[in-house]
Amino acid sequence: MLKTFLGKIVTTTSTDRIRLKKQRFLEREQLIKDTTLGLLIRDGVEKVTVSAIATEAGIGKGTVYKHFQSKAEIMMRIVSDYEQMLVSNVNEGIKATENGDPGAAAKAYFESRLANPALDRLVQQLEFRLEADESVATEMASLHKIRHSMVETLNNMVSKLIARGLLEDVPPHYHYLACWALAQGAVDVCFNQGFADQFDDKEKLLNFIANIGVTMGNRGQFREH
Amino acid sequence: MLKTFLGKIVTTTSTDRIRLKKQRFLEREQLIKDTTLGLLIRDGVEKVTVSAIATEAGIGKGTVYKHFQSKAEIMMRIVSDYEQMLVSNVNEGIKATENGDPGAAAKAYFESRLANPALDRLVQQLEFRLEADESVATEMASLHKIRHSMVETLNNMVSKLIARGLLEDVPPHYHYLACWALAQGAVDVCFNQGFADQFDDKEKLLNFIANIGVTMGNRGQFREH
Amino acid sequence: MLKTFLGKIVTTTSTDRIRLKKQRFLEREQLIKDTTLGLLIRDGVEKVTVSAIATEAGIGKGTVYKHFQSKAEIMMRIVSDYEQMLVSNVNEGIKATENGDPGAAAKAYFESRLANPALDRLVQQLEFRLEADESVATEMASLHKIRHSMVETLNNMVSKLIARGLLEDVPPHYHYLACWALAQGAVDVCFNQGFADQFDDKEKLLNFIANIGVTMGNRGQFREH
Amino acid sequence: MLKTFLGKIVTTTSTDRIRLKKQRFLEREQLIKDTTLGLLIRDGVEKVTVSAIATEAGIGKGTVYKHFQSKAEIMMRIVSDYEQMLVSNVNEGIKATENGDPGAAAKAYFESRLANPALDRLVQQLEFRLEADESVATEMASLHKIRHSMVETLNNMVSKLIARGLLEDVPPHYHYLACWALAQGAVDVCFNQGFADQFDDKEKLLNFIANIGVTMGNRGQFREH
DNA sequence: TATGAATGAGGCTTCATTCAT
DNA sequence: AATGAATGAAGCCTCATTCAT
Numbered sequence: 001m002l003k004t005f006l007g008k009i010v011t012t013t014s015t016d017r018i019r020l021k022k023q024r025f026l027e028r029e030q031l032i033k034d035t036t037l038g039l040l041i042r043d044g045v046e047k048v049t050v051s052a053i054a055t056e057a058g059i060g061k062g063t064v065y066k067h068f069q070s071k072a073e074i075m076m077r078i079v080s081d082y083e084q085m086l087v088s089n090v091n092e093g094i095k096a097t098e099n100g101d102p103g104a105a106a107k108a109y110f111e112s113r114l115a116n117p118a119l120d121r122l123v124q125q126l127e128f129r130l131e132a133d134e135s136v137a138t139e140m141a142s143l144h145k146i147r148h149s150m151v152e153t154l155n156n157m158v159s160k161l162i163a164r165g166l167l168e169d170v171p172p173h174y175h176y177l178a179c180w181a182l183a184q185g186a187v188d189v190c191f192n193q194g195f196a197d198q199f200d201d202k203e204k205l206l207n208f209i210a211n212i213g214v215t216m217g218n219r220g221q222f223r224e225h
Numbered sequence: 226m227l228k229t230f231l232g233k234i235v236t237t238t239s240t241d242r243i244r245l246k247k248q249r250f251l252e253r254e255q256l257i258k259d260t261t262l263g264l265l266i267r268d269g270v271e272k273v274t275v276s277a278i279a280t281e282a283g284i285g286k287g288t289v290y291k292h293f294q295s296k297a298e299i300m301m302r303i304v305s306d307y308e309q310m311l312v313s314n315v316n317e318g319i320k321a322t323e324n325g326d327p328g329a330a331a332k333a334y335f336e337s338r339l340a341n342p343a344l345d346r347l348v349q350q351l352e353f354r355l356e357a358d359e360s361v362a363t364e365m366a367s368l369h370k371i372r373h374s375m376v377e378t379l380n381n382m383v384s385k386l387i388a389r390g391l392l393e394d395v396p397p398h399y400h401y402l403a404c405w406a407l408a409q410g411a412v413d414v415c416f417n418q419g420f421a422d423q424f425d426d427k428e429k430l431l432n433f434i435a436n437i438g439v440t441m442g443n444r445g446q447f448r449e450h
Numbered sequence: 451m452l453k454t455f456l457g458k459i460v461t462t463t464s465t466d467r468i469r470l471k472k473q474r475f476l477e478r479e480q481l482i483k484d485t486t487l488g489l490l491i492r493d494g495v496e497k498v499t500v501s502a503i504a505t506e507a508g509i510g511k512g513t514v515y516k517h518f519q520s521k522a523e524i525m526m527r528i529v530s531d532y533e534q535m536l537v538s539n540v541n542e543g544i545k546a547t548e549n550g551d552p553g554a555a556a557k558a559y560f561e562s563r564l565a566n567p568a569l570d571r572l573v574q575q576l577e578f579r580l581e582a583d584e585s586v587a588t589e590m591a592s593l594h595k596i597r598h599s600m601v602e603t604l605n606n607m608v609s610k611l612i613a614r615g616l617l618e619d620v621p622p623h624y625h626y627l628a629c630w631a632l633a634q635g636a637v638d639v640c641f642n643q644g645f646a647d648q649f650d651d652k653e654k655l656l657n658f659i660a661n662i663g664v665t666m667g668n669r670g671q672f673r674e675h
Numbered sequence: 676m677l678k679t680f681l682g683k684i685v686t687t688t689s690t691d692r693i694r695l696k697k698q699r700f701l702e703r704e705q706l707i708k709d710t711t712l713g714l715l716i717r718d719g720v721e722k723v724t725v726s727a728i729a730t731e732a733g734i735g736k737g738t739v740y741k742h743f744q745s746k747a748e749i750m751m752r753i754v755s756d757y758e759q760m761l762v763s764n765v766n767e768g769i770k771a772t773e774n775g776d777p778g779a780a781a782k783a784y785f786e787s788r789l790a791n792p793a794l795d796r797l798v799q800q801l802e803f804r805l806e807a808d809e810s811v812a813t814e815m816a817s818l819h820k821i822r823h824s825m826v827e828t829l830n831n832m833v834s835k836l837i838a839r840g841l842l843e844d845v846p847p848h849y850h851y852l853a854c855w856a857l858a859q860g861a862v863d864v865c866f867n868q869g870f871a872d873q874f875d876d877k878e879k880l881l882n883f884i885a886n887i888g889v890t891m892g893n894r895g896q897f898r899e900h
Numbered sequence: 901t902a903t904g905a906a907t908g909a910g911g912c913t914t915c916a917t918t919c920a921t
Numbered sequence: 922a923a924t925g926a927a928t929g930a931a932g933c934c935t936c937a938t939t940c941a942t
Contacts, residue, residue, distance in 0.1 A: 565859075643815075
């Protein structure tokens with residue numbers, strides 16, 4: 001509490017305090033997610049306990065439960081955040097595609113997923129684990145909804161590209177699902193033991209694969225079959 | 226003990242009995258593996274307990290440990306068995322490739338992995354989980370050894386195809402790892418929730434993707450980049 | 451929050467609360483050790499389970515593991531605590547010996563071990579069981595280190611007594627190991643079934659034995675041999 | 676079945692066969708006990724399983740149970756056998772004592788127990804473990820009975836020695852229980868970790884202790900107290 | 901509000917004993 | 922008579938979650 005030279009009493013207003021609190025609260029939420037993510041990547045999904053998260057984050061175990069209803073919710077949020085990043089990037093790509101760069105959407109997608117393969121792989125793992133978890137059913141449904149709307153957008157876009165003769169005339173979802181599959185596989189290939197672990201040029205390999213992804217299904221590339 | 230119409234005494238010999246016992250023992254081992262596999266696919270890796278396996282197989286919990294040293298070993302065996310099937314099929318394909326059918330190896334590979342995507346996916350999950358498990362380190366090492374030798378064979382084969390101008394001239398492993406990646410992704414695409422689960426023509430989709438896999442990297446298909 | 455008659459606000463400070471918590475935690479640790487000790491003496495080493503300890507202590511099974519890493523650690527701690535008591539008492543005796551009372555060290559030793567034969571015997575049992583247990587190897591090594599330093603001190607002391615002609619001139623460790631052996635045996639004799647269990651004058655017997663221990667090896671007592 | 680040159684049929688008589696059977700049966704019983712003993716000493720009481728015994732003995736697990744009702748019974752028999760050996764040796768000593776060699780009984784006792792300290796220690800362990808085991812209560816009672824009769828014999832003998840002025844005039848059992856205690860302790864001293872394990876002259880140490888045992892309580896050795 | 905001690909369900913594994921062959 | 926596969930009770934330990942301070 002301070003007095004100005006005019007004697008006016010200056011207090012942090014109640015609104016200010018609430019705002020500050022909210023900010024701190026949000027920061028802490030982010031801290032928990034970040035810490036969890038770090039541990040998940042470092043130690044593997046099975047090894048990460050709520051205790052470890054709290055310790056690593058420098059807070060109490062109880063505090064974690066002030067922010068998230070369960071361990072599953074933390075993981076679900078990591079998945080959601082990742083998906084949102086992905087959707088946002090792909091949407092940018094779709095805009096670019098519609099503005100005349102046919103490969104932009106696919107490129108954005110691959111770049112987003114392959115930028116941090118370890119993270120991408122982790123998120124796949126998490127999503128798989130959470131699929132049957134009733135405690136995050138709502139969030140999972142919401143995730144799927146986002147994907148569905150993305151599917152519609154993609155169908156639209158791909159249909160136009162097919163109509164313009166730029167892509168092979170197969171059901172539109174073939175194209176983007178093949179794209180998804182290739183990205184998925186590209187990520188996994190980075191971690192395959194005993195098969196892909198003997199080569200150091202991962203980056204170039206990923207480029208090679210991404211290029212397949214960006215160009216596959218392009219008109220004129222396929223032999224008659 | 227029976228007498229035939231000639232009065233000859235018919236007994237089961239000791240050897241017979243031992244053989245029968247051994248066979249039953251092996252059958253039970255298979256039963257455990259099969260039961261485990263079924264549960265893993267039905268309920269997910271985390272949900273399957275040794276108790277559940279025993280109950281489902283209709284045997285005692287202790288019996289499981291007469292056949293396998295640990296739960297991890299059962300899972301490891303499932304992984305090994307799958308890999309052996311795969312290697313065997315691919316080797317057939319490689320022979321065919323060397324006998325004049327360039328795409329045979331890749332085709333065999335895709336067909337093997339996509340024949341039962343749920344199983345393939347499960348095996349990936351299991352392998353990932355067992356990677357850091359010291360209790361199956363030996364078996365895991367042996368699995369990797371098999372893969373390494375497969376890698377050599379593939380390098381050989383692909384190098385020849387490159388030399389003959391049938392495949393793009395990139396490091397040989399680009400080709401089969403891209404293949405691996407695509408297969409991996411194709412499997413995952415089948416289970417992707419909220420994105421790929423709205424379409425029923427999985428089979429055709431897999432064909433589409435497999436076809437990309439079989440033809441990708443083939444000479445003349447790639448634009449200049 | 452209370453106001454004193456002077457209006458001073460009295461609160462329990464955060465420091466106070468933390469101190470209180472820590473104290474309670476330590477008390478519980480002691481409770482677990484005490485309960486375990488009681489059960490071990492009452493029921494025998496094999497019969498005591500972590501479950502039983504928890505139930506008897508009126509706490510949850512998990513709580514035990516907040517204080518000790520394993521069942522073995524609880525037992526190891528009991529052994530260590532006992533050894534510390536012993537060392538501390540013997541050190542007092544050694545001081546007295548050096549201050550002119552030659553038998554004080556041996557006396558202190560016997561009194562310590564024979565004060566509670568059942569406990570002493572239990573500790574021997576525990577130590578024997580824990581000897582090969584890798585999970586407490588560190589603590590066991592530390593126990594041995596303490597003993598080694600005690601050995602040095604005793605060697606020193608006995609050497610001086612030999613030099614002063616008070617003890618027979620044999621290697622110094624003969625003296626204190628014979629002492630150890632006799633104490634050990636005296637404890638066991640209390641529990642020998644069918645042989646020593648028919649007599650009620652245990653106390654006097656122990657005194658008789660302890661007296662042998664205190665005087666054995668004293669100069670002039672041994673015939674020529 | 677053989678025919679002699681006179682045509683007389685020679686068969687092993689039923690009595691012969693039964694005798695042979697019995698002998699084999701007894702041999703096998705001994706084999707099981709010996710094997711068990713070997714394993715107990717080599718691996719420690721906790722580590723020895725019935726499975727291990729059967730395997731090591733080269734027989735089936737079920738066969739073990741044809742000879743002994745339970746694992747506890749095998750161990751009980753080992754204890755009984757040892758006790759019988761002990762009693763037999765001490766009885767020899769007592770005879771010698773009565774024939775004019777006062778220290779012979781004590782000497783026999785010490786020699787018997789210290790001849791194989793590892794075995795002696797094991798037997799103590801086993802007896803302790805079996806004390807509360809209801810399944811061998813009968814055998815245990817019988818063991819105690821043997822000891823009781825030994826106690827009477829000893830009391831007799833010691834009383835005579837006291838009467839002849841050869842031993843200090845304390846209750847007779849003081850003498851032989853002190854003897855027992857010292858032997859017990861001498862055995863344990865061989866295995867004490869961190870205290871007695873630094874010396875190599877175990878044999879001489881045991882002699883030193885045994886000598887104390889043989890001479891302690893002898894008239895004239897004790898100061899006035 | 902933040903904390904972390906306490907909880908206990910539930911998982912994996914061992915092993916003495918049984919019993920069909 | 923000998924066998925060893927099968928059994929399941931019982932033990933140890935982990936960890937998500939709660940709640941008193």
